[in-house]
Amino acid sequence: MSGSVNKVILIGNLGRDPEVRRLNSGEPVVNLRVATTESWRDKATGERKEKTEWHSVVIFNEGLARIAEQYLRKGSKVYIEGQLQTRKYNDQQGVEKYSTEIVLQRYRGEMTLLDSRGGGAPAAEGGRDYAGADFGAASPMERRPAPAAAGSKFSSSDMDDDIPF
Amino acid sequence: MSGSVNKVILIGNLGRDPEVRRLNSGEPVVNLRVATTESWRDKATGERKEKTEWHSVVIFNEGLARIAEQYLRKGSKVYIEGQLQTRKYNDQQGVEKYSTEIVLQRYRGEMTLLDSRGGGAPAAEGGRDYAGADFGAASPMERRPAPAAAGSKFSSSDMDDDIPF
């Protein structure tokens, strides 16, 4: 049945590089840690305040997982559309806990890179991808966001593309 | 490229039965006329006011088009997710005009029936499914929303289903 809708829309920044696990089939499953920040002026004190919320995103959508793996880095700004899912698990002490995640299922969800050049990692020339960022030292790595990925959009219907752009 | 998002989310009622055209392939393309109504209290006069906006929806998504054809009727309440598209055309007098539509492309978009009993067609007892609307009398018709369709949800990933529920 259902007549129901379960949709999350986020625009935020990655707190760290994507974590990639791989299924037996070789398909990547990607976990992202995304920060959204709200700021407002306190009416009583007049101070500007700010609160950051952290979101766990899990990408099962194969095409989007590959793109996340290749083009997202710590600091990247991204648009994410998925659905809420809460799963129960037992921590190391065997205590029952719950984790709520934004999930992009197979063939579902959307993701769009919003950085000018597709990532927060330092550009080849050692420069900064976008001004004003202060995401610390992104460690050197081979898998670099390709300039061509800048601002590209991907959705679940790109599944059939070997290369998404 | 793009880094862009173009998304429309509507919850509204059909002003008339769906219009179904058929491609050479036999696939249905469905046009809906959807009303959304906003109401508010006028601060100056204290009166309650109300404004209805009409939206043209075009469903190319094959699975959703079939469902719209079968289960939506004048008065049906529906959740629609599509994208904005403006097309130019010439009217009967040859005057150039523009029409902006909410489009559900092939393999894209979402649609969910929100009626309690699966349709806006007159209930068995001849009543109305929802109050306050003024779409006129819903004419009798053979193709009735099946009770089983009530509150069902369909998305672009249901494409492979012969029957969606």
Added chain:
Amino acid sequence: MSGSVNKVILIGNLGRDPEVRRLNSGEPVVNLRVATTESWRDKATGERKEKTEWHSVVIFNEGLARIAEQYLRKGSKVYIEGQLQTRKYNDQQGVEKYSTEIVLQRYRGEMTLLDSRGGGAPAAEGGRDYAGADFGAASPMERRPAPAAAGSKFSSSDMDDDIPF
């Protein structure tokens, strides 16, 4: 700062009556338990499957809290727009836990009743407002959704209304 977006859109049904707490000021804060259900056909077995996700919604928005208190009941279908927020707490055993909620802050968020007759409470004839749900028997209660509330929409800008319709 921010350049960020944190938005959740739900259409679902209440698993129980709203829980109302009251601030010292007398303002209600309402907790909802909302179910969204997804169904799909298993490709391997051909079976129809279904999964229900439960969401915790907290309404600080005064106007919407009052409406939720008055017009929502177990079984009610509702459109909710809020933001994700995760809070840490210690359970009875003092174990640190996290809870992720959909929050409608003061002056923010949206809520729309989607029931035909304004609530999930048993209809006059003792029937159910929507099929396929399994929330158990809705207990009799005095505070009934008023018929006039059916399908009404409320947003954060209705704050100034003593009565929202």
Added chain:
Amino acid sequence: MSGSVNKVILIGNLGRDPEVRRLNSGEPVVNLRVATTESWRDKATGERKEKTEWHSVVIFNEGLARIAEQYLRKGSKVYIEGQLQTRKYNDQQGVEKYSTEIVLQRYRGEMTLLDSRGGGAPAAEGGRDYAGADFGAASPMERRPAPAAAGSKFSSSDMDDDIPF
């Protein structure tokens, strides 16, 4: 009545500088022309294709209009949330026409700047705000996006702020 939702979410780039009209009260009303671009691979030919859609946005929300006036420029990337509205008008020849716009009403809608430094206009030092952009020569102007505006988010609840950040 209603039970309806009318929501548009766009992420796109401004095709030209914002157009500002002023009400008798001095409040600005801002018109934006926003492009969203979709790209996909043609299955038959294997070619990459691209289609741009243009959207007319009208900002009546006073706070957001001021921000748009000050910080948006041709080329700016922006997140917009508003509602669809179609209005009838007569063109110069007296022909009746319709225009569909995304409207951010007073106290409603959202807008977030997504540029690294808050605009597509050339930076003070004559450089480019973000790589890969080709928005032509942005004419010199006094009203420059302040660096401080970069990636700032504003919503209808910032109304009470003299300065939004």
Added chain:
DNA sequence: TTTT
């Protein structure tokens, strides 16, 4: 842990 991000971003401003």
Added chain:
DNA sequence: TTTT
């Protein structure tokens, strides 16, 4: 008319 933007963006890649």
